Amino acid sequence: MKYSIYYESKTGNTKLLAEKAYEILKKDIVNFEEYKGNYIDYNEDIIIVGFWTDKGGATDNIKELLSKIENKKIILFGTAGFMSDKEYYEKIINNVKEDINESCEVIDYFMCQGKMGIGIRKRYEKSLETNPDDENIKVMIKNFDNALSHPDEEDLKAFEGLLTKYM
Structure with a gap:
């Protein structure tokens, strides 16, 4: 399996998770970056996308990325400072999924609280x-x-x- 990791981090919480993902998958990573607007299809099997929660969803920058990705399996991960609650996390993920290109499949997600x-x-x-x-x-x-x-x-x-x- 080949992976790309894109993330955006405001306070370092999401970056910490992204670095953990890189550490775990490093031998199979084809791209690892804080997303700045450039998306390249590296022919990876799974794209892992991290975000900090902004108004109950992802930031505009990550929304843009998710709309550009086509025909990929995606794992989402994020941090939310407001509360630590599974139902709240599911609402966030459902909001983020609305921005994903319909040709993609979200295969899993991870959310946790962040400072x-x-x-x-x-x-x-x-x-x-x-x-x-x-x-x-x-x-x-x-x-x-x-x-x-x-x-x-x-x-x-x-x-x-x-x-x-x-x-």
Whole structure:
């Protein structure tokens, strides 16, 4: 099997997963890059595409990539800071699948939580000052703090387990 890995990473979370994929599959990688707008068909068997979650889906850059790929098997992977919930992850993946060329097949996906920038926590704290009894804001702060350690070793091992099924 031959693989290409394309990814986009804002805070380093998705890059960490991409590097893990490269480490696992390196002898069979024909292309590994942070996607900057150029897609080349390397005649790979599987394309592995990573993204950070932006408004419940992939970024415009990754959407563009997914629309360009034709007649390939795809594995998606991503990180989401907002929450760690299987149903939430499935919604994200379903949103991302809408941008994939219909000639392609998504054969698997992996999502995990990723740390967020400190500015987000500061916004939450400011909201809590204004609304000290708002339980939703308290949950978001707790989620932010939990996300600080992700992707963690457990996430990386789970991603490795998924990828080794396709070796």
